Amino acid sequence: AQSVSQHNHHVILSEAASLELGCNYSYGGTVNLFWYVQYPGQHLQLLLKYFSGDPLVKGIKGFEAEFIKSKFSFNLRKPSVQWSDTAEYFCAVTGGYNKLIFGAGTRLAVHP
Amino acid sequence: GAGVSQTPSNKVTEKGKYVELRCDPISGHTALYWYRQSLGQGPEFLIYFQGTGAADDSGLPNDRFFAVRPEGSVSTLKIQRTERGDSAMYLCASSLQPDAGANVLTFGAGSRLTVL
Numbered sequence: 001a002q003s004v005s006q007h008n009h010h011v012i013l014s015e016a017a018s019l020e021l022g023c024n025y026s027y028g029g030t031v032n033l034f035w036y037v038q039y040p041g042q043h044l045q046l047l048l049k050y051f052s053g054d055p056l057v058k059g060i061k062g063f064e065a066e067f068i069k070s071k072f073s074f075n076l077r078k079p080s081v082q083w084s085d086t087a088e089y090f091c092a093v094t095g096g097y098n099k100l101i102f103g104a105g106t107r108l109a110v111h112p
Numbered sequence: 113g114a115g116v117s118q119t120p121s122n123k124v125t126e127k128g129k130y131v132e133l134r135c136d137p138i139s140g141h142t143a144l145y146w147y148r149q150s151l152g153q154g155p156e157f158l159i160y161f162q163g164t165g166a167a168d169d170s171g172l173p174n175d176r177f178f179a180v181r182p183e184g185s186v187s188t189l190k191i192q193r194t195e196r197g198d199s200a201m202y203l204c205a206s207s208l209q210p211d212a213g214a215n216v217l218t219f220g221a222g223s224r225l226t227v228l
């Protein structure tokens with residue numbers, strides 16, 4: 001069965017620090033990968049997605065993620081975070097099934 | 113509508129009661145998904161519809177949970193004999209086509225259910 005593991009449950013950073021959130025998945029076949037974000041009081045929104053092609057994916061608000069097939073990973077990065085990036089981030093995967101499987105999420109708090 | 117609409121936004125009920133949660137997807141979206149999110153966890157898949165039919169209900173935890181989408185648009189998630197463990201945020205999402213791998217899901221704001 002597919003599963004998604006997010007290594008960090010809580011991350012605290014100062015503004016301008018660099019961010020990397022880990023995501024690993026278990027599925028041996030072709031996968032599609034997503035990062036969703038949930039800002040305080042708001043609904044889940046798509047941050048970026050990988051379907052095929054260039055494994056380095058750029059999303060909104062300066063986020064990017066790199067698909068490394070050999071490591072079953074899809075880590076999220078941002079070179080310089082802002083206070084407004086405070087949110088919960090979810091990695092998700094589909095592969096062979098018609099549904100998204102989510103990780104447990106990482107709560108990011110950015111201090112000004 | 114412009115987005116996925118869920119009602120009620122909050123529902124407090126007593127153990128043993130029956131609850132209905134409604135989802136109104138984006139107009140024209142054929143696929144509709146229900147997820148449940150407990151505190152500190154990611155969304156957990158419950159069921160998805162292609163049109164009027166439930167294409168995959170493998171995530172429904174037990175037979176107290178049931179969902180319908182009679183006209184291929186609005187969906188209702190029904191929970192019988194609610195238990196305290198059913199307390200969670202129930203999320204609905206829709207997509208233009210059924211293949212969640214190729215299409216982005218748009219989520220609603222959720223219905224927070226509290227069972228006392």
